[in-house]
Amino acid sequence: MNTTISRRSFLKLTGLTIAVSVTPFGHTILNASEKKDLMTFNPNAWLHITSDNKVTIYIGNSEMGQGVLTAQSMIIADELEADWKQVKIKQGPAADALKSPILGAQITVGSASMRGFYEPLRKAGAAGRAMLIKAAAETWKVPESECKAVLGTVKHDKSKRSLTYGRLCETAAKLEVPKDPPLKKEEEFRYMGKPMPRVDVPEKVRGKAVYGLDVNDENVKELKDLHYAVIARPPVYGAKSVSFDQKAAEQVKGVVKVMQIPQGIAVCATSTDAALTGKDALKVQWDKGTHPDMDNAYIEKLMMGDLDKQGAKVHEAGDAKKALGEAAKKVEATYYIPCVAHATMEPMNATAYVQADRCDVWSPNQNQTGCKGMAAGITKLPPEKIHIHTTFLGCGLGRRAFADFVPEAVILSKALEKPVKVTWTREDDIRYDRFRAPMTHRIQGGLDAQGQLTGWYHKTSAISIMKPVNPRAIKDGVDFYCLWGLWDVPDSPHWNGKIQYEIPNLFIEFLMADLPILCWPWRSVQNGPNAYAIECFMDELALAAGKDPLEFRLQNLKNNKRASRVLQTVAEKAGWGKPIPKGQGRGIAQHACFGTWAAQVVDLSVDKNTGKIKVHRVVAAVDCGPVINPGPLEEQIEGGIILALSTALMEEVKFADGGVASDNFHDYPIIRMSETPEIEVHIVKSTDKIGGIGELGVPPLAPAVANAFFNATGVRIRRIPLTPKVVMDALKKA
Amino acid sequence: MISLNVNDKKYKVDVPEDVTLLWVLRDHLKLTGTKYSCGIGECGACTVHINGKAERSCVIPMSQVKGKKITTIEGLPDNHPVKKAWIQEQVPQCGFCQPGVIMQVSALLSQKPSPTADQIINKMDDVICRCGTYPRIKKGIQTAVQMMKKEVKK
Numbered sequence: 001m002n003t004t005i006s007r008r009s010f011l012k013l014t015g016l017t018i019a020v021s022v023t024p025f026g027h028t029i030l031n032a033s034e035k036k037d038l039m040t041f042n043p044n045a046w047l048h049i050t051s052d053n054k055v056t057i058y059i060g061n062s063e064m065g066q067g068v069l070t071a072q073s074m075i076i077a078d079e080l081e082a083d084w085k086q087v088k089i090k091q092g093p094a095a096d097a098l099k100s101p102i103l104g105a106q107i108t109v110g111s112a113s114m115r116g117f118y119e120p121l122r123k124a125g126a127a128g129r130a131m132l133i134k135a136a137a138e139t140w141k142v143p144e145s146e147c148k149a150v151l152g153t154v155k156h157d158k159s160k161r162s163l164t165y166g167r168l169c170e171t172a173a174k175l176e177v178p179k180d181p182p183l184k185k186e187e188e189f190r191y192m193g194k195p196m197p198r199v200d201v202p203e204k205v206r207g208k209a210v211y212g213l214d215v216n217d218e219n220v221k222e223l224k225d226l227h228y229a230v231i232a233r234p235p236v237y238g239a240k241s242v243s244f245d246q247k248a249a250e251q252v253k254g255v256v257k258v259m260q261i262p263q264g265i266a267v268c269a270t271s272t273d274a275a276l277t278g279k280d281a282l283k284v285q286w287d288k289g290t291h292p293d294m295d296n297a298y299i300e301k302l303m304m305g306d307l308d309k310q311g312a313k314v315h316e317a318g319d320a321k322k323a324l325g326e327a328a329k330k331v332e333a334t335y336y337i338p339c340v341a342h343a344t345m346e347p348m349n350a351t352a353y354v355q356a357d358r359c360d361v362w363s364p365n366q367n368q369t370g371c372k373g374m375a376a377g378i379t380k381l382p383p384e385k386i387h388i389h390t391t392f393l394g395c396g397l398g399r400r401a402f403a404d405f406v407p408e409a410v411i412l413s414k415a416l417e418k419p420v421k422v423t424w425t426r427e428d429d430i431r432y433d434r435f436r437a438p439m440t441h442r443i444q445g446g447l448d449a450q451g452q453l454t455g456w457y458h459k460t461s462a463i464s465i466m467k468p469v470n471p472r473a474i475k476d477g478v479d480f481y482c483l484w485g486l487w488d489v490p491d492s493p494h495w496n497g498k499i500q501y502e503i504p505n506l507f508i509e510f511l512m513a514d515l516p517i518l519c520w521p522w523r524s525v526q527n528g529p530n531a532y533a534i535e536c537f538m539d540e541l542a543l544a545a546g547k548d549p550l551e552f553r554l555q556n557l558k559n560n561k562r563a564s565r566v567l568q569t570v571a572e573k574a575g576w577g578k579p580i581p582k583g584q585g586r587g588i589a590q591h592a593c594f595g596t597w598a599a600q601v602v603d604l605s606v607d608k609n610t611g612k613i614k615v616h617r618v619v620a621a622v623d624c625g626p627v628i629n630p631g632p633l634e635e636q637i638e639g640g641i642i643l644a645l646s647t648a649l650m651e652e653v654k655f656a657d658g659g660v661a662s663d664n665f666h667d668y669p670i671i672r673m674s675e676t677p678e679i680e681v682h683i684v685k686s687t688d689k690i691g692g693i694g695e696l697g698v699p700p701l702a703p704a705v706a707n708a709f710f711n712a713t714g715v716r717i718r719r720i721p722l723t724p725k726v727v728m729d730a731l732k733k734a
Numbered sequence: 735m736i737s738l739n740v741n742d743k744k745y746k747v748d749v750p751e752d753v754t755l756l757w758v759l760r761d762h763l764k765l766t767g768t769k770y771s772c773g774i775g776e777c778g779a780c781t782v783h784i785n786g787k788a789e790r791s792c793v794i795p796m797s798q799v800k801g802k803k804i805t806t807i808e809g810l811p812d813n814h815p816v817k818k819a820w821i822q823e824q825v826p827q828c829g830f831c832q833p834g835v836i837m838q839v840s841a842l843l844s845q846k847p848s849p850t851a852d853q854i855i856n857k858m859d860d861v862i863c864r865c866g867t868y869p870r871i872k873k874g875i876q877t878a879v880q881m882m883k884k885e886v887k888k
Contacts, residue, residue, distance in 0.1 A: 065827030065865050197824060204829030205820040207767025207807030211830055214766035228761060253750070272770075273749065273757035345771050345779055345830040345864045394769070394830030395864045426772045631824055635870070639827055642866025665776040665862060673858045676868040 015050035015169035016131065018177070020124040029127045029181070033173035047076055047124060049132070053152070053166025055080065056088045061117075062108040062366050063091065063200055064396035065639075066694050067632030070198045072113065072121055074191040074628055079125025079184060082165065083152035084191065089199050091390050106368040107401055110494055110525075110692065114628060115595055118690045126181035128172075135172035136163050151190075195631040200392065212364035212391045215351045215421060220362060220389075222353060223419045227256060229412050230275045230423055232282050233264040233432055236659030237516040238290030241265060248281040258282070261411050268416055272423055291516055291658040299655060300336060303440040303513050306461035307334065311509035312477030315487045318505030323455025327446025331544045333537055334442045336719040337529040339435035339653040341668060342522055346394020347429035352409035353419035358385045359410065364393040366401040374403055378410045397643075398521035402434055402469070427663040434520030435653055437463045437482055438513070441533035446505075451545030453556045456503045458486065460533070461511040462526065463519045478510050485527035485593050485699060486534065495595035495691065497527065499534055500563045501556045517655075523643060524695035527593040528702065532720065535589035535703030539710065549588050549707065550576055563590055565684055566599040566621045573682050574601035574619035581605075584616070585712025591699035595691030596624040597684075600641070602704040603677075606712050611727035613649060615677040615705065623684040624691040633693050634681040640697020641679055646671035648702040650721050736796050740765065741809030751797040756780045758796060759806060767807035767833045771862075778861030781834035781841075782806050788841035807833035815885065816840045819878035827865035835861050839875055847882055849875070 017032040032046070046058040057076050061068045073089045076082075129149050136154035137144040140161060147156050155162045186193075203209040210219050217223040234240070241260075249258045249267055254274025259266045267278035324330055350363040352375070359379045365371050368388045375386045393400055405422060413420040424432070439462045446455035462482040466473040473479070480489055487508050488497035499506075522528070542552035550571050557563045567590050571577070580586050583605050590599035604615045618641050627633055650669045654661040662668040702720055709727075710716050715734045717726060735746045740763060747762045756773075759765045759782070768791055771779035775790035782791045783805040810817065816839050819825075826832045835858075842849060842857045849857075854875055863871070 065829060197821075200829070201824055201826055202821055204826045204832055205817050205836065206812055207833040209829055210766070211769075213770060214760075216761075216764055216766065218764045219766075271749075271757060271761040273753045273761065276757075277750075343864060345777065345828065345862065346769070347771065392830075393828060394771075395828040397864070423770070426774070635824070635827055635867075638869060639866035642868060643864070664774055665772050666774065670862050670864065671866075672862060673868040673871065674855045676866070679869060 015048055016128065016173045017046065017048050018124050018128045019046050020120045029123055029177045031173065031175070031177045047080070047128060049128065049165050049169040051166050051169060053086055053164050054088055055082045055086050055165065056090060058090050060106050060368070061113045062390050062393055062396065062400070064108070064366070064393035066636055067198045067629055068108070068113045069200060070196060071628045071632065072117055073199070074196055075118065075121040076125040078189055078191040079122045080128045081149040081151065081190070084196070086152050107370065108366040108396070110594060112493070112594070112692060114690050115495070115692050118626070122183055123181060126183050127177050130178045130181040131172040131175045132165055132168050134175055135168045139163065139168070139171060193627050193630070196629055198632060209392050211346050211394045212349045212351070212362060213346055213394065213423065215362045215391060222360065223351065225418055226351070227268045227270065227416060227418050227420045228272045228275050228423065229266050229268040229420050230272070230279050230425065231261070231264040231266045231408060231428070232279050232284045233428060234289065235286055236289035236292070236657060237294070239286040239288065239659070242285040242287055244282045244284040246282070248283070249278040252278040252281055257416060259412065259415060261408065263408050266408070266412055268412060268420060276425070289658045294515070294658045295656045296338070296652075296654060299438060299515060299517070300338070302515065303438060303461045304334070304336070306511040306513055307440055307442045307459055309511060311459055311461070311511040314478050314483060314508040314510050316507050317503075320455045320457045320505040320507035323505035324444055324446040324457060327454055328449040329447040329544050330444065331537070331540050332442070332444045333540055333718055334440065335533045335536060337439045337532055338720070339438045339517065340522065340647050340651045341430050341433045341435055341653055341662070342397045342399035343430060343433070343668060343670060344395035344397055344399055347426055348399070348405040348424040349422060350403070350405040350409040351419060351421040352406070352413040354379055354410060354414040358387065360387045360389065361406055361410065362389045362391055363403065363406055364391050364400055365403050365406070366393065366396050366398070367403055370401070371403045371406045374406050375410050378407055379414060397523045398525070399433065402520050426665070430663050430668055431660040434518040436522035436528065437465055437519035437526060439482070439526065439529045439533070443533060443537045445537060445541050447541065447545050451547050451552070453501060453503055453541065455505040457507045459509040459511070460486070461513050463515050463517055464512045465519050465521065467512065468518060477512065479512065481521065482526050483510060483530065484525050485530035485591060494593065497593050500560055500590070500592050501538070502559060503556070523640065524593065524698040527591060527695065527699045528644065528647070531589065531591040531699035532702045532706070535591065535700065536706050536718065539587070539707045540716065548577070553588070553590065562597040562623050562686070562688065563592060566590060566597045566623050569621035569682055569684050570599040570601050570619055573621065573680065576601060583712070585708040585710070587704045587707025587709070587711055589700040589703040589707060593699065594695060595689060596622060596693060596696045598622045598696045598700055600700040600704045602701070602708040604705065604708045604712060606709065606727065608731060611724035611731065613705070613709065613722055613727065615645060615675070617678045617680070618701065619680045619682070620697065621682045621684055622693070622696055623686045623688070624693050624696070625686050625688045626690050627683055630683065633683065636693050637681045637697040638679050640695065641701050642671060642676055644698040644701035645675070645677070645705065648705045648720050648722060649675065650723060652721050736800060738796070738799055738804060739802070740804045741806060749796060752795045755782070755791040755794045755796060755799055755804070759791060765806050765808055769830055769833060771831070776862070777831070778838055779831045779834040781837040781861070783837060783841055786841065786844065788838045807837060810836065810840060814840060815878045815881035816843065816874070819874045819881055823870055823874040823877050825867055825870040825874040827867055831861060831863045835863065835871060839871070839878065843878060843882060848879055
């Protein structure tokens, strides 16, 4: 994988170039072959067919293991009827051209890569195929209808003639792009829907893949004289440095410069080890910061207290209060979901080289548009002089869409006039993470005499995700980023992020917790915590109604075919209703977000002497519409389940004295192989609109675990993680 | 100057003896296949072979590796059964932890060519994969074991 593709490399190629421009009003396919300056375009995807018979596809989304490079290329190659062997796939640069049509920025979040690009990429490929067929027909002076494209070649069976795409591309480049090229029928798909090996796997296995942390003067030639920096950062929220020993740090062999920057005290050196030794020598003294009393108990107490206050109205349908007053049965429950860290295996990092007339940034990021803006802000260079090179990402989970690691590298490179790589230590990565927002939920539900849901009053408090970064996104006190999965704005680009149940009287109220902790989307954003509260509560309601949890859900999803179908599928595959081994518990949950429906069944047992939960099996069903690459799809669901299980059983960021106390994997444990259950993923065949997949493994898992725990023990715990201590305390109380 | 042997090549580096092997490999020898992730020997992303044993290069000072044979992911042949199995089973997602995982597995299989499920879990619990590729790692190990058996028969 070439990680240093510049915009110039687009221009070096000759042949047929197809670009797709997508706006909210539809997409346009352009023949970009003749254009000398592609900057004047605003298309969203690119493919080049060159006379050497190669098809090069540029992908704007970031590859973090979800297989986006492969899947998007499969769509183009399929419609183009290219031979996969002739396809070269490259990570595109930061460019307006590569912005997501759904999200309005070049950003890989919201499970939107397929949702945004499926249709346009199909059209781009199909347009190329139509033009190549036309070029061949004109060359041979035969009707187009007698020619067909087969694996990178156009054939005329009658005369037994054929020409490769490489031979045809220059003729095709002179043709007009068809407005509405014919798409393949599903049965004609050559790649889509079939398992294709991911293009990024071999170099990752060989240790040759270049992640942000690996960028150096050997893999990027511009980085001669690369300097390495680490930063001593304030240990608690709002702390300022009182003193530090600059001289001691500067005396460390290899240390080049010590500099105070807004993020802390930076030590730049000729290697990372020298920078780290220099940082230790600083012996920084800090003041106590702005919230010296804040710890986990403080946070939970404040957010529980919020639930007794009046919040901002999010949604009102019918009269929930009245319905609850008239209900035959009323249930109330309060839930707590703490902060969890992204803790990607590759810590945050960025490399920058600021020169008089340009700024280059190499980084593992999910937000090229954001990186560009941040670099432009510091260098004052115009956007076209900022070049963002996206490397492989050592996992993303949403964290890398907030590119706070980029400004540091840019500031230091500008000051040093050298290329600088800033590495966050693991301790930095956890302490200065922007966590999944903690939440409290209080739900009151009402049932009629038949056990049907009549009213739902939902109050929730969360730390606002958007307030510190984009306060304008908050309308009338409501931050919808905290509410996805419970409620969303009309026509949201995130699709169906609302509670799925048919509730005639619904009231939702939101409070913003006043805490200094910075939060940010974490795989599935708040769909995870919201699904946890909703789906635990559905089980509590089912119990009150005297109904089976599956039956109760289906009964309140009568007009929701896709939610019902994933529930029925997962129930059938997991053997719902059939006896389970003695001592085990079984739980179910469903959730919809990002245009996809998902459900899971969890089987577990609980060691009543130690409080340790053993999850034996998770069965999952998903309906995401058309499937592009089934292998990575299953991997995404599997990985999401394991990640979510980690949060359900063990992850909780520890706070003390106004700062983050967790700082590495010894005190922020992450799930390992021995705790990983058997996982089955069932894809529901569906011809509905294509949905996202990267985040869908997460939301149903934690509530399914909590529900299975109740089924096993008869004890309801209304918080995660279900650590042995939490479990033992609850079992003793019961 | 400290001399060391990495992937059958001899190197000399000018670093203090307490510098860890990880940073020497990554920043001084530019062998970036060995990853930094935790720096305290908890996650296994930095795993290399030292005299054939899987070790955490992030906690091993240079003073302890003098005269020893070090193998990194770059030094494990591309036709090694574990690498081949990893491609066949499509084990990696983001892939960042996988060089360390592969070094952990290849050391395990060189000592126990047919490990039991418990032996596998016991060794593999030393590594963390945030993408959750554990089921694929298990599958990859089974495939590598089969490939090694076939190689022995040849």
